[in-house]
Amino acid sequence: MTSIRHFPATHPLPDWRNFGVMLRILLGINALALLAALAQSPDLAGWLGRYVELAAVVEPWLLLCLGLLALLRDALWRLPLRTGQAVVLLLTGGLAFGLYGYWQSLAVGDAGSVWRAALLALAAAGIMLAYFELRSRAFFPAQAEARLAALNARIRPHFLFNSLNAVLALIRARPQQAEEALESLSDLFRAAMRDPAELVSLADEIALSKQYLELEKLRLGERLAVDWQIGAVSLDLPIPPLMLQPLLENAVYHGIEPAPAGGTVRVSIEQRGAELAIAIANPTAGQLQHAAGNQMAVLNIRERLALYYDLEARLEIEAGDHHYEVRIILPCRQKSR
Amino acid sequence: MPPEKPLKILIVDDEPLARERLRVMLGDIAIQLATEVVGEAGNGLEALTFLRQYPVDVVLADIRMPGMDGIELAGHLGSFEKSPAVIFTTAYDNYAVQAFDLNALDYLLKPVRTQRLLTALQKIPGGPPPDAALLSTIGREVRGTGRTHLSCHERGRLLLVPVSEVLYFKADLKYVTARTAEREYLLDEALTHLESEFAERFIRLHRAVLVAKSALAGFEKAAGDDAEAYGWALLRGVPEKLPVSRRLWAPAKALVTEARLL
Numbered sequence: 001m002t003s004i005r006h007f008p009a010t011h012p013l014p015d016w017r018n019f020g021v022m023l024r025i026l027l028g029i030n031a032l033a034l035l036a037a038l039a040q041s042p043d044l045a046g047w048l049g050r051y052v053e054l055a056a057v058v059e060p061w062l063l064l065c066l067g068l069l070a071l072l073r074d075a076l077w078r079l080p081l082r083t084g085q086a087v088v089l090l091l092t093g094g095l096a097f098g099l100y101g102y103w104q105s106l107a108v109g110d111a112g113s114v115w116r117a118a119l120l121a122l123a124a125a126g127i128m129l130a131y132f133e134l135r136s137r138a139f140f141p142a143q144a145e146a147r148l149a150a151l152n153a154r155i156r157p158h159f160l161f162n163s164l165n166a167v168l169a170l171i172r173a174r175p176q177q178a179e180e181a182l183e184s185l186s187d188l189f190r191a192a193m194r195d196p197a198e199l200v201s202l203a204d205e206i207a208l209s210k211q212y213l214e215l216e217k218l219r220l221g222e223r224l225a226v227d228w229q230i231g232a233v234s235l236d237l238p239i240p241p242l243m244l245q246p247l248l249e250n251a252v253y254h255g256i257e258p259a260p261a262g263g264t265v266r267v268s269i270e271q272r273g274a275e276l277a278i279a280i281a282n283p284t285a286g287q288l289q290h291a292a293g294n295q296m297a298v299l300n301i302r303e304r305l306a307l308y309y310d311l312e313a314r315l316e317i318e319a320g321d322h323h324y325e326v327r328i329i330l331p332c333r334q335k336s337r
Numbered sequence: 338m339p340p341e342k343p344l345k346i347l348i349v350d351d352e353p354l355a356r357e358r359l360r361v362m363l364g365d366i367a368i369q370l371a372t373e374v375v376g377e378a379g380n381g382l383e384a385l386t387f388l389r390q391y392p393v394d395v396v397l398a399d400i401r402m403p404g405m406d407g408i409e410l411a412g413h414l415g416s417f418e419k420s421p422a423v424i425f426t427t428a429y430d431n432y433a434v435q436a437f438d439l440n441a442l443d444y445l446l447k448p449v450r451t452q453r454l455l456t457a458l459q460k461i462p463g464g465p466p467p468d469a470a471l472l473s474t475i476g477r478e479v480r481g482t483g484r485t486h487l488s489c490h491e492r493g494r495l496l497l498v499p500v501s502e503v504l505y506f507k508a509d510l511k512y513v514t515a516r517t518a519e520r521e522y523l524l525d526e527a528l529t530h531l532e533s534e535f536a537e538r539f540i541r542l543h544r545a546v547l548v549a550k551s552a553l554a555g556f557e558k559a560a561g562d563d564a565e566a567y568g569w570a571l572l573r574g575v576p577e578k579l580p581v582s583r584r585l586w587a588p589a590k591a592l593v594t595e596a597r598l599l
Contacts, residue, residue, distance in 0.1 A: 010360055040399045093552040128406040156429075158428055161428035161429045161446075161448065162352065162429075165354070165447040165448040166355065168358055168448050169357045172361065218354065221352075223351075234385070257401070257403060258403045260351075260379070260404040264464065322465075
C-alpha cells in the first residue's frame with residue numbers, strides 16, 4: 001500500500017530524484033557560493049565577479065553530485081542514516097577533490113589548494129544534509145498525518161441532509177432506488193472516514209465521484225448534467241484520496257444548484273507525459289465562486305497536494321464571468337517510495 | 338367536531354423528491370389535519386406566479402432555491418392583500434437557522450418529521466406576516482447579496498421588477514421610482530435601504546438618486562450656478578440625465594474612469 005509515510009519530505013536523506021529537492025539543493029548551494037564570494041572579495045563591487053568565478057567551479061561539481069546521488073538513491077536509502085550521510089559527504093568531498101585536482105592539472109581555475117576545495121565542498125554538503133534532516137523532522141510522518149486528517153475534506157452537511165431527505169421520499173414509492181442511494185451514501189462516508197494518508201487508485205476515485213454525482217442527480221434531476229472526458233490514463237495510478245469528489249461537490253453547489261435551469265459539469269482527466277492533469281469546470285450563474293466554502297475546499301486540496309507531492313503538484317483556478325475551472329496537475333508515480 | 342375546510346397548501350422546493358416527500362407526509366397527517374396541496378413550485382418566482390391566480394393558506398418554502406429563494410419569496414408575499422402564512426424548510430443552513438431562531442420565525446429542518454410538520458401547521462399564526470424589512474435583512478445575511486426582485490403594486494396587481502434591469506432609483510416626496518429601459522415603477526422602499534442592500538450594483542449620485550454602476554455612460558458639468566445639481570450623469574439606454582451633487586461628483590467620475598480602464 002502506498003502511503004504518505006513514503007513521501008519525499010519524510011525521510012532524513014532526501015529523494016534526490018524529486019524536483020523539489022533538486023531545486024532546494026541548487027538554490028541552497030548557490031546561496032552558499034554567494035556568501036563565500038562575499039567573504040572572499042574585498043569590496044562589494046568585486047562580489048558578483050567573484051561569484052561568477054566561483055560558480056564556474058561549483059556548478060559542474062554540483063550537477064555531477066546531483067546526478068550521482070540520484071543514481072545511488074535507492075542504495076543510499078538502504079544504509080543506516082548516519083552511514084548514508086557519511087557516504088554522501090565522502091562522495092561530494094571526493095568529487096570536489098578529484099574535479100579540482102583535474103582542473104589544476106589542466107592549469108585552469110585559481111591556484112587554490114585542492115584540500116581547501118574538498119573541505120569547502122564537505123561543509124556545503126554537510127549544511128544541506130543537516131537542512132534536510134531538520135526538514136524531515138518538521139514533516140515527521142505522524143505530524144503530517146495529523147495535519148492531513150484535519151484537512152481531510154468533509155462532506156457538506158447540506159448535501160447529507162438533502163440526500164437523506166431524497167432517500168426518505170423514495171422509500172415508499174421506489175424502494176429499490178432508495179436502497180441504491182443509501183449504498184452510495186455509505187460508500188461516500190466510508191471514503192471520507194478512511195485513513196487520509198493511504199493513496200487510492202485513480203479508478204476508485206472516479207468510481208466514488210460517479211456515485212456522488214448519482215446522488216446529486218437524484219436530488220437535482222435533469223438540472224445536473226455531467227460530461228466525463230477520460231483520456232488514455234492508467235487507471236491504477238495512485239492518487240491522494242478525495243481529490244476529485246470535493247471539487248465536484250463545489251461545482252454542483254456553486255455552479256448548478258443556483259441556476260434554475262441547471263447546467264453541465266465537465267470533468268477531464270488526461271495524462272500528459274509524466275503528469276496527470278485533472279480539470280473540473282462548471283458554469284457560474286453570473287455570480288463569482290468566491291464563497292467561503294468553496295475557498296476552503298480549494299485551499300484544503302492545495303495544502304494536501306503540498307503534503308503529498310511537495311513542489312511537484314499544483315492547483316490552478318480559472319474564474320471567469322460565466323465559467324469556473326479548477327485544474328490539478330500531479331506527477332504520475334506508479335509507486336513512489 | 339364540525340368538519341373544517343382543508344388548509345390549502347403550496348409546496349415550494351427546487352428538488353422534486355423533497356416536494357414529493359412533503360406531499361406524502363401531508364397525506365399521512367390527513368386524519369389529524371385536513372390539508373389540500375393545490376400546487377407545487379420549483380422556486381420563488383414560480384410560486385409568486387402561481388399565487389397570483391390561486392390563493393392558499395400556507396406556503397411551505399425551501400430556503401435555498403435558484404432564481405428566487407424562500408426568504409425573498411416570503412418578503413414579496415407580505416405585500417399580498419391576503420398573504421398566506423409561510424413555513425420555511427431547510428436541510429442545513431447555519432446562518433438562516435440562527436437568524437430565524439433570533440426572530441422567532443418558524444422553520445422545519447429537513448428531513449422533516451411528520452409530528453413536527455403537524456405541529457407547525459396547527460399553530461399557524463393568524464396575525465400579520467413577518468416584517469418585510471426583517472426578511473430582507475435576514476435574506477441578505479443568508480445569501481450574501483440583496484434580493485433578485487423588487488415588488489411594485491399597480492392597480493391591485495403585484496409586479497416584480499428584476500433588480501438587474503433597474504438603471505436607477507429616484508426618490509420623490511413620497512415614493513421611490515425604479516427606472517428600467519422600458520418604463521418606471523413606483524416602489525414602496527426607502528432609498529437608504531436600497532443603497533445598503535445593493536451597494537455592489539448601485540452608487541449614490543445625489544441625495545435622491547441611486548444609479549446602476551453599469552448604466553453610467555458619462556458626465557457633464559452643470560452650466561453656471563445650477564442650484565439643483567453640481568453636474569449631470571448621462572446614462573446608457575435612456576435619454577434623461579441624473580443630477581450629481583458636489584460631494585459625490587468626484588467618486589462617481591472616478592468609478593466611470595476606472596471601468597473604462599478595465
